[in-house]
Amino acid sequence: MPTNRRQLHLNLFLMGVGHHEAAWRHPRTDPANLSSLAHFQRLAATAEAAAFDSVFLADGVEGPDPSRANAWISHFEPFTLLSALAVGTERIGLIGTVSTGFTEPYNLARQFASLDHLSKGRAGWNIVTSAGDRAARNFNRDANQEHAVRYQRAAEYLEVVRSLWDSWEDGALLLDKAEGRLTDPARLHEVRHSGEHFRVLGPLNIPRGPQGHPLLVQAGSSADGRGFAAANAEAVFTAQQTLEEGQEFYRDLKRRAAALGRDPAGIVVLPGIVPVLGSTEAEAKALDQELDDLIDPTRAVATLSVVLGVDLGAHPLDAPLPPLPPLTAINGAKSRFTLIRDLAERDRLTLRQLVGRLGGGRGHQVLAGTPEQVADHIELWFDQGAADGFNIMPPILPEGLDLFAEHVVPLLRERGLFRHEYSGRTLRQHYGLDRPANRYASV
Numbered sequence: 001m002p003t004n005r006r007q008l009h010l011n012l013f014l015m016g017v018g019h020h021e022a023a024w025r026h027p028r029t030d031p032a033n034l035s036s037l038a039h040f041q042r043l044a045a046t047a048e049a050a051a052f053d054s055v056f057l058a059d060g061v062e063g064p065d066p067s068r069a070n071a072w073i074s075h076f077e078p079f080t081l082l083s084a085l086a087v088g089t090e091r092i093g094l095i096g097t098v099s100t101g102f103t104e105p106y107n108l109a110r111q112f113a114s115l116d117h118l119s120k121g122r123a124g125w126n127i128v129t130s131a132g133d134r135a136a137r138n139f140n141r142d143a144n145q146e147h148a149v150r151y152q153r154a155a156e157y158l159e160v161v162r163s164l165w166d167s168w169e170d171g172a173l174l175l176d177k178a179e180g181r182l183t184d185p186a187r188l189h190e191v192r193h194s195g196e197h198f199r200v201l202g203p204l205n206i207p208r209g210p211q212g213h214p215l216l217v218q219a220g221s222s223a224d225g226r227g228f229a230a231a232n233a234e235a236v237f238t239a240q241q242t243l244e245e246g247q248e249f250y251r252d253l254k255r256r257a258a259a260l261g262r263d264p265a266g267i268v269v270l271p272g273i274v275p276v277l278g279s280t281e282a283e284a285k286a287l288d289q290e291l292d293d294l295i296d297p298t299r300a301v302a303t304l305s306v307v308l309g310v311d312l313g314a315h316p317l318d319a320p321l322p323p324l325p326p327l328t329a330i331n332g333a334k335s336r337f338t339l340i341r342d343l344a345e346r347d348r349l350t351l352r353q354l355v356g357r358l359g360g361g362r363g364h365q366v367l368a369g370t371p372e373q374v375a376d377h378i379e380l381w382f383d384q385g386a387a388d389g390f391n392i393m394p395p396i397l398p399e400g401l402d403l404f405a406e407h408v409v410p411l412l413r414e415r416g417l418f419r420h421e422y423s424g425r426t427l428r429q430h431y432g433l434d435r436p437a438n439r440y441a442s443v
Contacts, residue, residue: 005416008382009268009389009431010409011095011237012047012055014040018396019274021359022294029396035075037084043398044085047092050405051419053430054093054124056217056237056391057081061102062135065302079111086119093427095124095217100154102130102139109164109204116209121426124215126237127228129154132306147334151224153197158216158232160200163191165213166438167203189440212435215427221249221335230256234433235268237391239336239363241343246271246386268431271381272364272391275374277403288368291395292356300355307336317352320344339363364393371407378408379415 013019017029017039024031033039044055057078078096086094094115098108108125116123129150130136136144145153172187191202218225218233229236230253240246254264276291278284297317305312309325321344330337340363344354357366367374381387394400412418424430 007419008378008387008412008417009235009270010050010052010418011093011235011270011389011391012043012052012401013237013272013391013393014043014055014057015393016397018400019362019364019393020291020395021300021362022291022296023396025294026291026396028399033397037081039398040076040081040085041088043401044089044092046398046401046405048089050409051422052092052392053389054095054122054215054427055085056095056124056126057097058126059097059099060135061099061130062132062138065134079115082115082123083118086115086122089122091122091422091425091430093122093124093215093430094119095126095215095427097126097128099128099130099135100157101128101145101150102135105157105160105198106164106200106202106204109161110206112161112214113165113204113206113209116211116214117206121210121428123209123211124217124235124427126217126219127154127158127232128219147222147330148224151220151228154228155231156195156197160191160193160195160198162213163193163439164200164202164204165208166440167191168207169438169441170208173207187440208438211426211428212438215431215433222338223334225335226253226256229253229267230262231260233267234428235270235431238269238271239339239365240271240386241339241346241363241365243381243384243386246381247384250386266433268388269386270389270391271387272393273374273377274364274366274393274395275400275404275408276366276368276395277371277374277400277407278368279370281369281373284368284370287395288366292359295355295359297352297355300359301351304340304351304355304358307340309337312351315351317355318350320348320350321354336363364391366395371403371411374404374408375411375415378412379417382417 016034017023017031023029047055059078082094082096112123112125133143167189169187172184174181174184188203191200193200215234216232217235218229219237221238238249240249250269253269257264257267276284276288278287301312309330315322324341327334367377378390392404394404409418413420428435
């Protein structure tokens with residue numbers, strides 16, 4: 001068994017009863033688990049037993065459109081669920097999505113510092129800017145900000161949050177009963193931020209967390225998203241369909257980071273994969289087809305219409321896509337628009353075929369095959385410069401995670417690619433990252 005290979009990272013993307021959009025209809029899932037804490041605790045425990053680096057919870061701040069059939073629902077917001085998962089786990093990282101577009105940096109800095117303390121250093125923040133206008137209409141706005149403005153706001157937002165996390169130096173909390181000194185005022189700092197989007201005094205009202213800063217994760221792959229990730233992210237979730245696209249994204253992101261003076265090794269790139277597993281390839285493909293057959297085409301086409309910026313409701317299902325608007329006209333998720341457009345053009349897909357391809361993973365790569373075939377794919381992308389690890393998105397849960405943990409993880413270990421047990425206790429340690437220095441600490 002190889003012993004000197006670099007080690008890949010595995011993150012479990014938590015998504016209800018599975019990442020396939022029809023997972024809730026499949027006979028081997030229980031839709032009641034959508035609102036079950038025990039279900040999510042079981043998933044986290046399984047991932048921790050397999051020594052995954054982290055679990056991740058996505059989030060949005062808009063409700064379903066009542067005009068769409070079978071509108072999807074998401075029951076839990078990240079801080080509530082991840083705090084509950086922190087109680088039942090000891091080592092696995094806990095990453096949650098929070099938007100910079102519809103929250104305030106002081107509250108967010110406090111919430112993530114709290115989660116980091118409660119979990120003993122396992123918190124991570126997936127930074128999103130929120131696309132689309134439906135979310136904006138829940139926050140006293142008629143429309144969302146322009147794409148570039150959202151990223152400008154996010155950059156300032158993150159600067160404020162980092163300053164707040166540093167506003168307590170290590171050792172600022174004294175708890176000296178004999179001298180009656182609770183804190184050391186010299187180690188507390190007002191951040192006094194005044195910028196285009198935010199004015200924040202500080203300091204934070206909770207001491208610096210065990211990690212200093214929770215792990216910073218980003219998921220946008222547009223030009224603005226890549227620039228933001230290169231400057232700030234420590235882990236990047238991405239959707240890539242081919243090895244060549246994965247390699248291009250990987251090289252570009254690492255090059256951008258180096259140009260900004262960052263160590264490229266300080267950014268962990270994690271493409272998403274949907275492993276549809278079977279004891280044979282035919283068995284895996286049969287499950288994949290079973291799930292695709294359960295897709296509600298009306299809902300799927302309505303969702304796709306929003307992403308692509310064109311009404312596909314009356315478009316024939318067995319025809320190719322109609323002409324799409326230029327990328328410059330898209331104010332939503334530009335990287336997802338590009339991925340879907342390129343996928344449809346490259347594979348010459350009809351609308352029905354495209355809906356099926358997207359139903360499995362929303363643009364992430366679907367791998368239907370045996371554990372050996374999935375392990376081969378992971379090893380190839382890892383060795384060929386397209387990934388530092390993977391965002392694992394089982395099509396049905398909990399079965400898909402159980403199969404991956406029981407059959408794929410052992411193969412990765414046999415090949416010397418993945419740990420047998422944790423060597424660190426914090427999320428940063430799992431990802432091989434240092435604890436950030438405090439900007440206010442005396443040299």
